[in-house]
Amino acid sequence: MAGNTLGEVFRITTWGESHGPAVGVVIDGAVSGIAVTAEDIQKELDRRKPGQSNVTTPRKESDTVEILSGIFEGRTTGAPISLMIRNADQNSSSYDNLRDTPRPGHADFGYAEKYGIRDHRGGGRSSGRETAGRVAAGAVAKKILSEFGIDIVCHTTRIGGVCADPEILNNLPFEAVKENIEKNSVRCADLAAAVLMEAEAAAARDKGDSVGGVVEGMIRGVPAGLGEPVFDKLDADLAKAIMSVGAVKGFEIGGGFEAAACFGSEFNDAFEIRDGKIKTVTNNAGGILGGISTGEMIRFRAAIKPTPSVSAPQKTVNTAEKTETEIVITGRHDPVIAPRFVPVGEAMAAIVILDHLMRNEALRLLKNKQK
Numbered sequence: 001m002a003g004n005t006l007g008e009v010f011r012i013t014t015w016g017e018s019h020g021p022a023v024g025v026v027i028d029g030a031v032s033g034i035a036v037t038a039e040d041i042q043k044e045l046d047r048r049k050p051g052q053s054n055v056t057t058p059r060k061e062s063d064t065v066e067i068l069s070g071i072f073e074g075r076t077t078g079a080p081i082s083l084m085i086r087n088a089d090q091n092s093s094s095y096d097n098l099r100d101t102p103r104p105g106h107a108d109f110g111y112a113e114k115y116g117i118r119d120h121r122g123g124g125r126s127s128g129r130e131t132a133g134r135v136a137a138g139a140v141a142k143k144i145l146s147e148f149g150i151d152i153v154c155h156t157t158r159i160g161g162v163c164a165d166p167e168i169l170n171n172l173p174f175e176a177v178k179e180n181i182e183k184n185s186v187r188c189a190d191l192a193a194a195v196l197m198e199a200e201a202a203a204a205r206d207k208g209d210s211v212g213g214v215v216e217g218m219i220r221g222v223p224a225g226l227g228e229p230v231f232d233k234l235d236a237d238l239a240k241a242i243m244s245v246g247a248v249k250g251f252e253i254g255g256g257f258e259a260a261a262c263f264g265s266e267f268n269d270a271f272e273i274r275d276g277k278i279k280t281v282t283n284n285a286g287g288i289l290g291g292i293s294t295g296e297m298i299r300f301r302a303a304i305k306p307t308p309s310v311s312a313p314q315k316t317v318n319t320a321e322k323t324e325t326e327i328v329i330t331g332r333h334d335p336v337i338a339p340r341f342v343p344v345g346e347a348m349a350a351i352v353i354l355d356h357l358m359r360n361e362a363l364r365l366l367k368n369k370q371k
């Protein structure tokens, strides 16, 4: 199995399966001397962990991080940072009926076809549990980015048919978004819409169903000049990182798909001088032009599909017997993934931005030398 690593300079490799002893991450390329404690990492893992509310899976995991290497007396040493999160509350027997029956909408069929062997207990590497390693690495990346004044927040803007009010969101300062999302279980910054979203998720759960959502990401404080202009465009790398999370089905940057309905004269962001700095009047570009950050707020959106595991009976096949059959999924599942994606999206964005910041450092040093 290839492709468990992301990044060029700040590189993360996640490992572990949903129903094995543990999941975790190895971070290569972290700079030394940065203050990172287990509490910093735990805070982010606690935002991701299951069993937090009635719109997340009731699987109970403490998700306690164990720092195996790379952090000494609360500071990064520059050595690889290895972080482990033990799995505690696996209930593997509820997956027995999945041995030869792929779940519709899940990764089972592709896995079996590709590898010929599949850990049927909870999806193995395709489980949402794999994201614990990403979030742990993201906590380290966020800590390093904070030294550069870069901050990231993701927030739910839609669950099923309920959308946050764009006007309310537009008028909310970044800090208020961060505060508001911790006040409700769906992590929506529009508090009135959050109540309706919670009801939408609960209604899906009560019917034995699930529901999709949209999460927006905002990255503040990224200087102009991050990103490479061809294959490693900053928006392309963000798209890859976000789309690499299970259940993400769409990615937009700035105006996104709405751009298709606009005229150039309205979509282009005019430049102006504000407080002595070059800024843009609007930000339809979402903070990235030509693959390179402009210094404006980076804004992206991810469409998250409804959780594939629903308890209503579904049509599938028995791959061993080559017969059609029905499946009833009994494990514990999230009725909506979007709120749990929030800390994962922040982590993925942090990892990409930090990687590009570190890649840019060589260029910056060279430019300073030439001055």
Ligand SMILES: Cc1cc2nc3c(=O)[nH]c(=O)nc-3n(C[C@H](O)[C@H](O)[C@H](O)COP(=O)(O)O)c2cc1C
Binding pocket: 057, 105, 106, 107, 126, 127, 128, 129, 131, 245, 246, 247, 248, 305, 307, 308, 309, 332, 333, 334, 337, 340, 341, 344
């Ligand atoms: C944080 C998180 C939690 C998830 N929880 C569940 C779950 O409880 N049940 C489920 O069937 N899928 C869950 N998923 C989604 C599956 O992992 C995903 O749909 C599956 O791997 C197939 O990948 P794809 O949807 O990208 O094609 C979760 C995903 C994430 C990111």
